[in-house]
Amino acid sequence: MTRSKSWGFPRWGGYGNTRRDAVSVRMCDWEGCEEAGDCPAPKYRDSDERYWFCQEHAGLYNRNWNYFKGLTQEEAERLAREEMKRAKGYRDAGTWRDAPTGTTKEERERNAALDVLGLDGTASAAEIKASFRELAKKHHPDANPGDEEAAERFKSIMAAYELLKQ
Numbered sequence: 559m560t561r562s563k564s565w566g567f568p569r570w571g572g573y574g575n576t577r578r579d580a581v582s583v584r585m586c587d588w589e590g591c592e593e594a595g596d597c598p599a600p601k602y603r604d605s606d607e608r609y610w611f612c613q614e615h616a617g618l619y620n621r622n623w624n625y626f627k628g629l630t631q632e633e634a635e636r637l638a639r640e641e642m643k644r645a646k647g648y649r650d651a652g653t654w655r656d657a658p659t660g661t662t663k664e665e666r667e668r669n670a671a672l673d674v675l676g677l678d679g680t681a682s683a684a685e686i687k688a689s690f691r692e693l694a695k696k697h698h699p700d701a702n703p704g705d706e707e708a709a710e711r712f713k714s715i716m717a718a719y720e721l722l723k724q
Contacts, residue, residue, distance in 0.1 A: 588615040599623070646710070671718035683723075690719040 586595035587609040595610035599619050603626075611619055626634040672681060675689040693715045695701065702708035 584610050586610065586612040586615055588612070588619075591615055603627070643707075643710075667721060671721045674714050674718035675722070686719070686722050690715065694719075 584595045585591070586593045588595075588611055591612060593612035593614075595612055597611050597613055597616035598608040599611055599616050600623075601607040601609060609619065626637065629637065669679065672679060672686075675681075675686060675693060677685060677689055681689075694712065697708045697712040697715060699705075699709045699712060
């Protein structure tokens with residue numbers, strides 16, 4: 559006689575139901591591996607197809623995988639620039655990690671704004687204004703027509719100055 563796995567209450571299963579169905583396990587796609595493949599890895603860039611590896615083989619595969627494989631140097635650089643531009647918001651949101659422990663949100667924002675203007679924490683109001691003017695002239699969209707990076711830099715300079723002049 560086998561003991562029932564049911565606890566008896568309906569939410570735990572029916573009374574006396576001892577039958578268990580087989581569980582399917584995806585095996586590692588690495589040649590000769592017998593482990594469960596629970597770590598997805600891309601087959602190639604911009605594809606939804608995945609290999610499924612065990613943790614050890616996923617690490618080996620990822621160490622040798624080249625995202626830019628098949629692209630020329632110029633195409634790889636263009637793609638890298640586009641992705642850096644898309645990830646800018648994530649990088650900007652991570653400024654809290656660089657701040658010393660215990661600083662307030664206002665202090666972190668002030669430090670980030672000073673970094674944008676290339677200044678340290680001891681900068682005077684006159685130094686802040688001088689740095690702002692110099693960087694604004696250099697990165698102004700009228701001085702750099704068609705340069706989106708300069709326009710984005712100009713916006714961050716303006717935002718930093720607005721925060722610091724208060």
